[in-house]
Amino acid sequence: MIKVPDISKRAQTAPSSPVRKLVPLAEKTKQKGIKIYHINIGDPDFEAPAQIQKDLKEFAKTQKRIPYTSSKGLKETIVAWKKYYKDIGIDINEEDIVISAGGGEGLIITFATVLDPSDEFIVFEPFYANYASFGNIVSGKMVSVPLDRENGYHMPKDEDIISRITKKTKAICLINPNNPTGTVFTPKEVERVIKLAVKHNLFLISDETYMGMVFDGKECKSVLHLANDKEKQNIIIVDSVSKKLNMCGARVGAIISKNKEVMDAVFRFAQGRLSVPYIEQVIVCNALSDCLPYISWLTKEYQKRRNSFIATLEKKLNLKIPTPEGAFYAMVKLPVDDTEKFAKWLLTDFSDKEETVMVAPGGGFYENPVKGKQEIRVAYVLNEKDLSRAAELLAFAVKEYNKK
């Protein structure tokens, strides 16, 4: 008998991304010549900002070496993040920032910094699915507090959060504007979470990847806008250029905290993986240093897309979707038995005029996947014409699927 060592328990239980696990099926679909409208993933169809394109050309023309940078990140990139925060009204120092390879690596390092094995962290459900993955890598335990769909996925009462805090709880993880729901938590709601974290001696990990991308003039504040100096010691922000500058494939993010002990540990973890990619750290600097007009333009585009896409979906499918207030996501409840099966079927069995649509099944955004069995997450990241076609395909597919 061939004996092969077992992979770790954490590897055995590592979750698949609901957004990405169907990619191998999608590749086969494309090989059959079928076009896929991707509303499964937050990978917008916009070009990178003109400034980025210009600075990349300049880099390519003038730089002949692609060396490591400091593990903290390039000084210029750190200064650019500092400037962005200053522009939104928050003063941070260079030593409060370490550059990460996107928000993903930022969260892994942050989780490693605050969690020991079997320590717990709280997320709001439906949650950004990769928090489960990052928690798993460091053997932490994710505990979820349900958000109420009828309440637009807004913040539950303090008691509902407190009831999930145990002696093992080390952190609350907040993402605002929210992925996957598109909800924008109000400053009052965020303040409640800050007070609660501080009162219970927890870290507050704030994922601000979508900060600034808010519709209908709603107010949205960073945790660093709202916390006082003492409260700031409990706060760690994870940020990224992926969505703000429309360059998901750049992998430039930031870990930000006023807590020196935290930043010292973050820096030591960062030393292990040596460096964030050099080219992107260079080319984001100018754009990031003056990005508010761009984010403002971008948000208007997403608001237009939201307006038409959500309205079309509601009309064609005769259903009600909680209005997304920011980012570019919505959780949509479909009249199908099981969105996991449905999402696969869209790729393997459905097509209309050689076209289909790809969605993220809802189960992966819940601790108990059954709770998301009728939901999908959609990302309205395509142009209006493509989104209209995606909505049409989705509505048609639901009907065909239910005929089976």
Add this chain to the structure above:
Amino acid sequence: MIKVPDISKRAQTAPSSPVRKLVPLAEKTKQKGIKIYHINIGDPDFEAPAQIQKDLKEFAKTQKRIPYTSSKGLKETIVAWKKYYKDIGIDINEEDIVISAGGGEGLIITFATVLDPSDEFIVFEPFYANYASFGNIVSGKMVSVPLDRENGYHMPKDEDIISRITKKTKAICLINPNNPTGTVFTPKEVERVIKLAVKHNLFLISDETYMGMVFDGKECKSVLHLANDKEKQNIIIVDSVSKKLNMCGARVGAIISKNKEVMDAVFRFAQGRLSVPYIEQVIVCNALSDCLPYISWLTKEYQKRRNSFIATLEKKLNLKIPTPEGAFYAMVKLPVDDTEKFAKWLLTDFSDKEETVMVAPGGGFYENPVKGKQEIRVAYVLNEKDLSRAAELLAFAVKEYNKK
């Protein structure tokens, strides 16, 4: 009293990189107008290959989006790695490869795949210091088997390795050619480690970042050259373009295994962090697909640098250095009381004609730092003139330091 939550135990004990922890001191030294010769870090002074520079220009000219790629990596990049392995005589399939953000992320994902908290992994000491960091992130326990300096840091007897294996041991970690010693393990030595890993039902994690960079016509084989089909199930290779293509700041590596359970878990971990940087995945393809002539040229350059640098150091300091057989590192035993103090002193108190030299103190390459108290690791990654000056500075500094 202000109550602030404690960071995790793993964060408290996360090691600093011996190569990078003195960077903040070095920055101050540079601010004083003092030039530093960096032989502390393996960040070569060569330009990126001409093909890379050409393909980056082409990318900048033609591509306007910087999107995510598949979490497995861009198909073209996977095919390029496959071609490189074919060129060195190893057949692997596309499904045996996941692209990582450099060797660093590749090792973190691999460690997460094979280790649960408190599981043990074996390294050979002096070891690549970041293995301690990666082990710490996943709460694994590093156990070291000493290499003998008198034996050129070659493989110890089987018994010496077996004596460190316990019920908790899950993996042996090998790097060949070796960082930090520059030793090239012979095929027979590597075969012994393979047999031993298989016999004891352990994974063999093989870091082949420096593969091909071997001097004096010595033989160096990949573990996949040497293992039979059954043994391959225990093997995971971590590779990187950083040194082979002289682009440390690109962050493109690969995790490679014939073990389907391993690769399935690696893919799930990879989904969490979304994507490796897009630009670099594109621009490495052509160069990686046909890199053997470049690696061959590069290796000749390093051999020249080694010859002059090691000889100069030995002569000027009147000491004996085990001859490095590959990569571009050497462990040098200096006649000073404490290389940690000495390395700091080089940056804070020493200079000659406004110049100094930066080295990596040896302690961080040992489980018990005292064992490396008289050693430094040097990387001969500068041109011959600069290396000659670095050797001169080092020799002069040792004399000055001992006068104190």
